[in-house]
Amino acid sequence: MKMDRAELEAFLDTEFPQMRSMQYxxxxxxxxxxxxxxxxxxxxxxxxxxxxxxxxxxxxxCAAYLLILGLIGPVALAVTTNLNINFLRKPGLDDLIAEATMLKLGKSLAICEIALHSAGQDAGPVAHAVLTYAIPPASPPAAKPA
Incomplete structure (x- = not known):
């Protein structure tokens, strides 16, 4: 684990302050x-x-992005390249819960699985998503002055 929960929350607040309105x-x-x-x-x-x-x-x-950053560190320019979602049942009006796991983490691509649930419902997921993210190549170290 490269980033813990507090580091992920701080990163989201710093890099994506507009997400605060979603109250994740x-x-x-x-x-x-x-x-x-x-x-x-x-x-x-x-x-x-x-x-x-x-x-x-x-x-x-958002859950996929934070999962990836939690595993590789603060790579702000990791981007979604594919999002496939299946809506399985009508969600309730309670909190929406996302549970994200990694299917494959490579050097340039990450594939994540997300199960979305409604808090208070035991009927199983309300949606299932698989996301692919492109991970930018690591920047080469800065040249040392001669």
Whole structure:
């Protein structure tokens, strides 16, 4: 584990202060499983009174990003190259929970699996996502002055 929970939270606050409006919180990070939660509010709902797909996709993307950074360190320019999500059942209006695990971590690509749950529902995941991230090459060390 390259970054702990506090370091990930500080990184998100510094690099993505606009994400504060989503009220994401990291509930746990043990070097294998990253668990996040987000309160569901009126701004997250679509017609029919259910959590919108874009809300769930954004949470899956953020969970994958933080999982990757937790494993490789603060690489701000790691970017999503693919997001595939299956919506499985109607989420409740309680907190949305994301559980992120790594499927494959290579030098230039990472593939993560995210299970999204509704707090208080025991029916299983409300959505399942697989995300691929491109990891930029490490910068070569700076040249020493002659």
């Amino acid at each position: 919180r990291i509930e746990s990070w043990d070097g294998r499983l990253l668990r996040m939660a987000m309160p569901v509010g009126e701004q997250n709902l679509r017609p029919g009174g259910t959590v919108s797909g874009p809300t769930m996709m954004a949470m899956a993307d």
